[in-house]
Amino acid sequence: VLTLLVLMYPLLQGLALHLHSAVTGSYIPGTHSIAFINCLNEQIARDIARAIMDKKLAAYVNILPKSSALYFWKGELEESTEILLLVKTRTSKIGELSNYVRGEHTQLWARPPAVCGKARTQSRIPTWQKEAAGALKCGAGLGPELTPLLLRACFHFRSIHPFEIPEIISLPIDQGNPLYLKWIDENVPRD
Numbered sequence: 001v002l003t004l005l006v007l008m009y010p011l012l013q014g015l016a017l018h019l020h021s022a023v024t025g026s027y028i029p030g031t032h033s034i035a036f037i038n039c040l041n042e043q044i045a046r047d048i049a050r051a052i053m054d055k056k057l058a059a060y061v062n063i064l065p066k067s068s069a070l071y072f073w074k075g076e077l078e079e080s081t082e083i084l085l086l087v088k089t090r091t092s093k094i095g096e097l098s099n100y101v102r103g104e105h106t107q108l109w110a111r112p113p114a115v116c117g118k119a120r121t122q123s124r125i126p127t128w129q130k131e132a133a134g135a136l137k138c139g140a141g142l143g144p145e146l147t148p149l150l151l152r153a154c155f156h157f158r159s160i161h162p163f164e165i166p167e168i169i170s171l172p173i174d175q176g177n178p179l180y181l182k183w184i185d186e187n188v189p190r191d
Helices: 002-024 041-052 093-101 127-135 146-154 178-187
Strands: 032-039 059-073 076-090 166-174
Touching: 032 041, 032 093, 032 178, 041 059, 041 076, 041 093, 076 093, 076 178, 093 166
Parallel strands: none
Antiparallel strands: 032 076, 032 166, 059 076
């Protein structure tokens, strides 16, 4: 019996914390997180931020101005300027957010962004998608009916982030304005 109680302690403690929070209205530390995502330039940062918001993976995204970065890449010391995104979301959404930005998702189109080489002008489509869609031509023996299938195949595992290994890290929010944290809850759907 004692062994069973020891094994169940983390579960019971979590349950007690949630029950206490529900009764008192207090915040459970770590329910929300801030994710940091570095971007090559401002246009890419805006495209990624817009895509994250369109998927309702965050309640708020800050786009911070250029900062200098030093890092090792393939054994060499590199220096660059980057734009940093601060993404406020539920902690339970961090895995989905990371997978989405890294491209481990399926992105299917109801209508293709391009038909017979004419790029659609939709500001919410990230720049790389517009370029890829504009590059497809119907004259290469493919009929217009195959273009949507080709676009789906092209975009199936395409990352919305251009870096080979994008920086996506998060920190849990321990405390904060209860009204703001509630606002995050209201704007990011539960799993």
